[in-house]
Amino acid sequence: MIRAEGPLPFARFMELALYHPAYGYYCTRRVLSGPRGDFYTSPALHPAFGALLARQVQEIWEQLGQPTPFVVEEWGAGDGQLAADLLAAAPALAPAFGASLHYVIVERSAALRRRQQRRLRPWGARVRWIASPEGEGQPAGGEAAPAPAGLVGVVLANELLDAFPVHRVVRRGNTLRELYVDLADDGFCTVEGEPSTPALAAYFARLGFLPPEGAVAEVNLAALDWLRAVAARLERGVVLLLDYGHPAEVLYSARYPRGTLRAYYRHSLSVEPYYRVGWQDLTAQLDLTSLLLEGRAAGLLPLGLARQRDFLRRLGLAAYERAVRAAGLPAAETQASLNALAALVHPAGLGGHWVVGFGRGLSGPLQGLDEAATPLTGPALADFLRPRLGWEHPAPFSRGRRGQR
Secondary structure (H helix, E strand, O other): OHHHHOOEEHHHHHHHHHHOOOOOHHHHOOOOEOOOOOEEOHHHHOOHHHHHHHHHHHHHHHHOOOOOOEEEEEEOOOOOHHHHHHHHHHHHHOHHHHHHEEEEEEOOOHHHHHHHHHHOHHHHHHEEEEEOOOOOOOOOOOOOEEOOOOEEEEEEEEOOHHHOOOEEEEEEOOEEEEEEEEEEOOEEEEEEEOOOOOHHHHHHHHHOOOOOOOOEEEEOHHHHHHHHHHHHHEEEEEEEEEEOEEOHHHHOOOOOOOOOOEEEEOOEEEOOOOOOOOOOEEEOOEEHHHHHHHHHHOOOEEEEEEEHHHHHHHOOHHHHHHHHHHOOOOHHHHHHHHHHHHHHOOOOOHHHOEEEEEEEOOOOOOHHHOOOOOOOOOOOOHHHHHHHOOOOOOOOOOOOOOOEO
16 A cells, blocks of 8 residues: 555555454454453453443443343453453442343444354344444344444443554644655655644544644544544443543643554554554554543533543442451462452453443433442342352452553
8 A cells, every 4th residue: 555555544454454354453353452462451450340340330220211122332342351241240330231232233343243143142132233423344154234223321442542543643843744664675654744643633623732842742632533423323321441541631742752653463552553463463442531421412411530540440340359358268269269350440450441322311420430429239240250250360460551452
């Protein structure tokens, strides 16, 4: 493409490196997360994550008047672990809630769809796959229904938007220059050029400032497009995003003079996007300010932000910890499970991720996002917990930040 068309905007390069159907990272890698993958995500650590999200989804269902059916639409569902844990926990929370729940997955990768379908086979027709509004995400071996309008439920995206293709820009004086990918003798190289779209200047005009002089910054226009499209389909419910990022004044400051673009391969971190193209994950921190502005502009009510550690604790993580300690498991298994729970809320790792909520038609605040909420307690998940207190491998995050996106 570069030989035929000239240098590519970095966003186009990243799109191909991650999502090309034959060579893209997410379409060819069989295992992405976990000990045999390139990074860890929260669902791979412990079923508590999905169960506590089920508690939050249950509260949304109740605030909306307990509609049936009630849809959880997950975008980028990985290997299906989060969906499986949420669906397993729902009936333990309330039988009527579990019966009302229908799970919908939007997934671009055919390889990941096959893994999801195998894992979620026990739920049969309660789980289905749909085509995205752009026509992506067709399930292997069959036709997909179009993404429905008038959605009543929860749109869930866990570590999705950080892997959307980003434009890279650099400030030169009072203007922006865009960074393009060109060919060099030994591979790819970066060159500067005029912005490929006026949306880049408009993005910073809305924020009211530019990055520092000479600083490189990422602009995730695709995330804003996605949020706007989801908002247009949401009749009543919540958009719940779990990801990492910063307010714009931090993200586009002297703290990040070279931007936040990172690559992950076999639990090692790199800043070299041109190595192992198609074999490593590429990701960048989100601009939380622009997400909140876009959600409001799209007619959604911002419900607040919370760190993942606070979000999970308000929803009852302490009950899991007590249950693990009281279960009488072998000492090594008990410690592995406790380590995994601790990793979900580690402030220097997954616990530092943000949870961002947008709503339409709700009657009140959400437990997980309400700073004044008292952490939930009680045995509501006891029946679900008993066979799931242990975990198959020690958590890797008791020290440091190894392998976390």
